[in-house]
Amino acid sequence: MATNGASNGTQGNSQDVDFRDPAVYSEYEKKWSSLPKDEAGWLRRAQEVADVLAADAGTRDKENKSPRAEVALLKHAGLLKVLGPKKYGGGEQPWSVGYKLIRKVAEADGSIGMLLGYHLLWSTTANVVGSPEQADRYQKLIIENNYFIGGAVNPRDSDLKITSEGDKIIFDGFKHFNTGGVISDLTVLEGVYDGTEDHIFAFAVTDQSGIQFGHDWKNIGLRLTESGSVKINKVAVPWTDALGWNPEQKKPDAEILKIPFASLLLPTIQLVFSNFYLGIALGAQDYASKYTVKNTRAWPYGGDNKEQATDEFYILSTYGNFHAHLRAAVALANQSGDQVNEIYAKYSGDLATRAKLTPRERGELAEWVASTKVVTTDTGLRVTAGVFEVTGAKATSQKVGLDRFWRDIRTHTLHDPVAYKNRELGRYQILDEVPEATWYT
Structure with missing residues (x-):
């Protein structure tokens, strides 16, 4: 493909849009001069990025400026390259690591976690629906140039x-x-x-x-x-x-597109969604906890009066319940990420290897992902709304910024109705039916 004009995220047709100067993060280009070597290193790098974003996440949300600077930060950190092959300068990590990075970034800033997640999916599109030659060509182009991909x-x-x-x-x-x-x-x-x-x-x-x-x-x-x-x-x-x-015949190549493997983009991105939902909910829990410790006052008219909010039974009980459900959601998301790893590790490669993936295997993966979508949606919405009950009336101030977590997760969980995921899982449980591949399964 022709690449003249690719401009590191500074499109001419958006030159009048308000954005923060990417130079605000220039110091990190030198700080993160090399890629992490293993999963632990990648998670540390994602935490460092999250720490930078968390410092002014609420302010940036209010300013609502186009996130060119934040994408530059992701580029400096190397997070865009985590899944790419080492031969072109990528991290060559499995999807499970990519999902954890999405989650960690989303804890600090749901928008940037979402952008990272979509990029990782779109940057690997050719690996799933392209020929092996196209997949290699685009990995080289994207990873060597540290491109950010939209869709x-x-x-x-x-x-x-x-x-x-x-x-x-x-x-x-x-x-x-x-x-x-x-x-x-x-x-x-x-x-x-x-x-x-x-x-x-x-x-x-x-x-x-x-x-x-x-x-x-x-x-x-x-x-x-x-x-x-x-x-x-x-x-x-x-x-x-x-x-x-097939460019000569101008027809889909049946060996590539008419097999279950080519439909793996859908469960892969659905699990992207679940991980930034989960990250947002974890971020809300952490943000609210710190606020409660510092600012929330005990209720003086309950008949069992406490000196401080952290001694209140209902506050401790609520946070404990959030913690338990979020811990369970993390375990489920990690298990689903491992299932994605297993499918890609077993069936990526030449067309003969891809063709061995069966509809049943693909469908069972989709049900792991659907389960995670249901749990992270339900838990995420409950936590991001429920934290106000344990932070108090003053926490609704725009200055506090606690509302951004609920607004973020509420916005994207309407992407496709989770009710259909529940129905899909019901058919799997009762009738042992796996879903047909669609744009949303």
Whole structure:
């Protein structure tokens, strides 16, 4: 693919958007001059990033500026490269480590944890729906250049069409939602090839006149994710970059796309969601705990009066319950991450190896992920709303900023109705049915 114009997240079509100067984090480029060597090192690096973000997360949420600086911080830390092959300068860690990094960053800032999660998914798109040659080519491009990847892949929008012009495909249309595109180097585009029901994924350089962002993300939460609309106007991509397609025949390559392996993007990203939900909830618990210790007052009219809030039975009981459920959610998320590792370790590689993944195995993985989605959604919403009961009326002040955790998790947990995950799990339990692969399973 042509890469002229990729501009390290400073797209010309967003030059008037308010953003913090990426130079505010320049000191970390030298501090983090090399990548961690193992899982423990990666987790320490993620904690260091989280510590930096936590210092002014509430302020940045209020300012609502485009997160170019925060993406630069992720680049300096090397977190964008955690899954990439070592031969191109990546960390070559399994997905389970990637999920833990997402969770840790989200503890401090849900928006930036979400951006990291989506990047890790989109940066590995070619590994799942592309040919082995495409997968290797894009890993080299993305990892060596430390690119941040956005995505205009909203399956509910069917108005992004693809036509063929010679040796190129032309994307034309609109998406109501994209993630991180405004501050990305490359954007994953997805649409339906004209006259068929076949979808095409392809990477495109973000900094071009044909990609115009609406800058209309005005939602209550995840305010720094640049998740608004985008207009795609005649964006050309070489047929050779259509992931998993035969460029000569202009048809999907059945060996690549008509097998369960090619549908692994869906459970993989659903577990991305669960991990930043979990990170946000853990962050809320920690933030509220510190507030309670420092600021919450005991209730003087209960008949069993205490001198300080940390002696109050109901406060201790509530925090203890949150702790137990979050600890269980972490264990489930880690187990699901291990299941993802197992599938990719066993079936990644040449097409013959990919083809061995069965629908049953793929479906059982999806049910691990669905279980995690249900638990992290339910627990996350309960914790981020419930912390106000143990912090007190003053904690509702905008100055405190405790509300951002609930706003963040409430915003994204509406991405797709969790009720359908419950139904899906019910059919698995009662009828031993695994779900068919869809855009959301």
